Amino acid sequence: MNKRVVVTGLGICAPNGVGLADFYDSMLNGKSGIIFHQELADLGFGCQIAGKPEIPESLKESYFTALQLRGLNSSGIVYGVMAGTDAWMDAGLAKADKDQPDWDSGIIFGTGILGIDKLRESIYLIDDNNARRLGSNSVMQTMASGISAYLGGILGCGNQVTTNSSACATGTEGVIMGMERIRSGKAERMLVGSCNDSGPYIWGGFDAMRILPSNYNDNPQEASRPMSASASGFVPGSGAGAMVLESLDSALKRGSKIYAEVLGGAFNSGGQRGVGSMTAPNSQAVQRCILEALKDAGVEKSEVDVINGHLTATSKDAEEIRNWSEALERTAKDFPFINATKGLVGHCLAASGSVECVAALLQYREGLIFGNQNCQDLHPEILELVDASRIPMKTTSHKPKIVAKASFGFGDVNACVIFNDYKEM
Incomplete structure (x- = not known):
């Protein structure tokens, strides 16, 4: 079933x-x-x-x-x-x-x-x-x-x-x-x-x-x-x-309204091995989690058009963008739109993933992408990978199709869920 x-x-x-x-x-x-x-x-x-x-x-x-x-x-x-x-x-x-x-x-x-x-x-x-x-x-x-x-x-x-x-x-x-x-x-x-x-x-x-x-x-x-x-x-x-x-x-x-479909997802751990630790993610595990989520959802790397990142406003943000880029094999203007909810609410800790999922899902209802806050001075390591146009500073009109939402936590644990604009089959 x-x-x-x-x-x-x-x-x-x-x-x-x-x-x-x-x-x-x-x-x-x-x-x-x-x-x-x-x-x-x-x-x-x-x-x-x-x-x-x-x-x-x-x-x-x-x-x-x-x-x-x-x-x-x-x-x-x-x-x-x-x-x-x-x-x-x-x-x-x-x-x-x-x-x-x-x-x-x-x-x-x-x-x-x-x-x-x-x-x-x-x-x-x-x-x-x-x-x-x-x-x-x-x-x-x-x-x-x-x-x-x-x-x-x-x-x-x-x-x-x-x-x-x-x-x-x-x-x-x-x-x-x-x-x-x-x-x-x-x-x-x-x-x-x-x-x-x-x-x-x-x-x-x-x-x-x-x-x-x-x-x-x-x-x-x-x-x-x-x-x-x-x-x-x-x-x-x-x-x-x-x-x-x-x-x-x-x-x-x-006869209920439908915000979006949950196509699939994955969670894993980096085992606090390699560069992973109690407080830092293992990049290999992060990328593996993203790819396993896409596989479970039946979605190709090229189909992801919006990412709601974990992006905590720490030194790990550039590393997260690199992980997304390497996992999806996409850079520059080919990179999906990406936003970070934490710019407006802070890091809500255990509540962060669910608060940010609600934000990501509201984008389907309204046909837009929420803007990013306080990052007009984008990190140079991020700009080496992603064109600035993919990081909107203000709310932008765009009907999301495939949205990837990921969260990474202390203990080197990762989770990524894939949403889709609901379509009848």
């Missing part, structure tokens, strides 16, 4: 837009969600800027019951539930009846670190001999699968409900995992996505590694500079993205 898989719903909770309409407007107009955070300055961070979705308390009440909100102290769960629920509604799907799960629908919703503020709160209570004051929801908010568990209960999904975690490759990996489950006939619909907590306890380790830009605290919107010669590190971010994947048969039967 090899069912066709399509995307029928999208949801987003990003630093520059909560909800599809706000996010699309920000992406269209180059509006950044990166701002200065006084809390980081007070804590002595070198990098005092970040991307963080702004969620008013009144909005949370639309997604959570009063009981669920009591003691809720996990930003990742808030972001994930909002994005996941919105994607479900966008697909025109209803929540399951109270007495019967939806056996055909499942969830794969990933995360990196979840509930770290709740965990800190719990540690202080335990250290003060107040363990009994932890409350009944401390476990649900700090277990890795808390996000999929919350969504599973809200939506009533009765198929596989689980959480994946592969650092920055988490979101893209989840799309492939969901696709494979539907393709094999084990589910009709899978809600896939990923989320990440926000705040100093998430971002502090990266600041200590000195891989964040500390020279843009007074000018945060210019700090995230993918593919730029003056890039000085990634800006930390947070949020969630979500997609409803569905068998084509189910989508057509429901």
